[in-house]
Amino acid sequence: MADLPDVTDATFEADVMNNELPVLVDFWAPWCGPCRMVTPIVEELGEEYAGRVGFYKMNTDENAAIPTQYGIRSIPSLLIFKGGELKGTIVGFRPKSDLRKRLDEALV
Amino acid sequence: MGAAADGVCDIAVVGGGGAGLTAAIYGARARRRTIVFERLVTGGQIATTGLVENYPGFPEGVNGTDFVIALVRQAERFGAELRYEEARAIRRLPDGAFRVETDEGVVRAHAVIATAGAAYDKLGVPGEAEFTGRGVSYCATCDAAFFRDEEMVVVGGGDAAFDEALFCTRYASRVTLVHRRETFRASALLQERAFANPRIAIRRNAVVERIAGGETVERAELRDTATGEAFTLPAAAVFIFIGQTPNSHLLKGLVELDEGGHARVDLRMRTEMPGLFVAGDLRMDAARQLVSACGDGATAALSAEAWLAAAGIGEG
Numbered sequence: 001m002a003d004l005p006d007v008t009d010a011t012f013e014a015d016v017m018n019n020e021l022p023v024l025v026d027f028w029a030p031w032c033g034p035c036r037m038v039t040p041i042v043e044e045l046g047e048e049y050a051g052r053v054g055f056y057k058m059n060t061d062e063n064a065a066i067p068t069q070y071g072i073r074s075i076p077s078l079l080i081f082k083g084g085e086l087k088g089t090i091v092g093f094r095p096k097s098d099l100r101k102r103l104d105e106a107l108v
Numbered sequence: 109m110g111a112a113a114d115g116v117c118d119i120a121v122v123g124g125g126g127a128g129l130t131a132a133i134y135g136a137r138a139r140r141r142t143i144v145f146e147r148l149v150t151g152g153q154i155a156t157t158g159l160v161e162n163y164p165g166f167p168e169g170v171n172g173t174d175f176v177i178a179l180v181r182q183a184e185r186f187g188a189e190l191r192y193e194e195a196r197a198i199r200r201l202p203d204g205a206f207r208v209e210t211d212e213g214v215v216r217a218h219a220v221i222a223t224a225g226a227a228y229d230k231l232g233v234p235g236e237a238e239f240t241g242r243g244v245s246y247c248a249t250c251d252a253a254f255f256r257d258e259e260m261v262v263v264g265g266g267d268a269a270f271d272e273a274l275f276c277t278r279y280a281s282r283v284t285l286v287h288r289r290e291t292f293r294a295s296a297l298l299q300e301r302a303f304a305n306p307r308i309a310i311r312r313n314a315v316v317e318r319i320a321g322g323e324t325v326e327r328a329e330l331r332d333t334a335t336g337e338a339f340t341l342p343a344a345a346v347f348i349f350i351g352q353t354p355n356s357h358l359l360k361g362l363v364e365l366d367e368g369g370h371a372r373v374d375l376r377m378r379t380e381m382p383g384l385f386v387a388g389d390l391r392m393d394a395a396r397q398l399v400s401a402c403g404d405g406a407t408a409a410l411s412a413e414a415w416l417a418a419a420g421i422g423e424g
Contacts, residue, residue, distance in 0.1 A: 029253070031253065032249070032250055032253075033155065033156070033157075033158065033171065033172055033173030033249060033250075034149070034155055034156050034173070034247060034249070034250045035250070036173050036177065037149035037150060037151055037155045037173060037176065038149055040150075040180075040192075041149065041192050044192065071242070071323070072254075073241065073242055073243065073251065073254045073255075073324060074241045074242070074245060074250065074251045074254065075250055075251070075254075076250070077241075091240070091241035092240075092241065092247075092250075093148040093149050093155075094148070095147055095148060095192070095193075095194045095211065096192035096193065097193070097194065097211040097212060
């Protein structure tokens with residue numbers, strides 16, 4: 001499984017807001033066990049949607065501005081962006097098929 | 109990998125917690141084509157447990173996530189396949205095999221081991237659903253750190269509630285553990301630790317009636333069940349651990365369930381339906397421990413292997 005690339009407060013604008021593809025950002029932290037349980041599912045989707053959706057992860061311990069801006073109070077949280085706008089927020093565990101549905105909606 | 113291809117397997121394991129992953133290790137080592145279907149994330153209840161202190165062989169405890177990741181690796185190493193798919197139905201076919209229907213496809217299996225475990229119950233009070241993810245949580249190990257130096261409420265009286273209340277003290281200015289009864293089900297050791305912790309206040313005989321706030325949770329509104337008096341606890345976060353309900357809807361009509369929804373099995377984890385086994389928290393009289401769930405999983409897989417061999421399926 002390919003490791004998701006990191007996005008930070010500093011690179012968020014370029015990697016996410018200005019990305020020509022829809023983007024999914026996986027908010028996680030090293031101490032968050034459940035986040036590590038979600039990782040393999042997000043990575044599988046990352047391979048499945050390669051070239052159609054950008055996938056990034058953001059460490060909420062090392063980045064404060066973007067998590068605060070989007071009101072992240074619970075992780076794992078997956079946020080989907082398209083054209084610089086927030087299109088969807090998925091908090092906690094969801095079935096993989098639901099995540100796929102949310103990505104497909106963003107692709108329309 | 110996209111929509112999973114339809115397929116055939118020897119053993120379909122429904123549920124990727126401790127019981128299911130152990131069953132998969134044993135199934136795969138018996139050289140049976142074994143597929144584990146997991147609806148959400150692997151590990152079940154252990155996925156949201158910080159430190160597991162009572163698993164034999166780990167005197168300092170073992171991190172729940174690390175344990176689950178190791179189980180998955182072990183199952184995959186021996187050839188078990190893990191699919192993140194939700195089983196929607198298990199059907200018995202006329203020839204005695206089973207059909208597992210998921211949100212992604214259909215698999216034909218000669219034997220099924222149901223290990224779907226149990227789900228945490230919700231309080232069902234106003235504010236609970238609205239504030240989920242904004243202060244209401246079912247996983248303190250995931251979310252407590254977002255409420256540093258704030259007040260937290262933990263609801264429940266079992267091991268999970270005590271464990272998580274103790275975890276919350278790493279971050280909270282104060283934790284109030286609220287329980288609707290006078291006595292607790294939690295293990296004596298956990299109770300001792302919580303009672304001795306100056307950051308934990310215990311409120312017995314109280315029920316949460318409403319969770320309220322603005323953007324995020326600001327308070328829990330409660331009622332003392334002895335006096336009938338209403339009171340409020342300021343809280344930025346409310347963590348709920350009030351019990352669990354077995355995920356047995358898939359077994360309805362296939363096997364006998366007790367009043368609580370647990371499947372009746374014999375000591376070999378066999379149900380009355382040949383080829384269908386149930387292990388872990390989904391079965392009757394489960395000890396509801398990680399170690400016993402794993403033990404059940406091993407027993408079920410050995411029984412499945414014996415059944416497949418007796419039925420003359422595959423080489424074994």
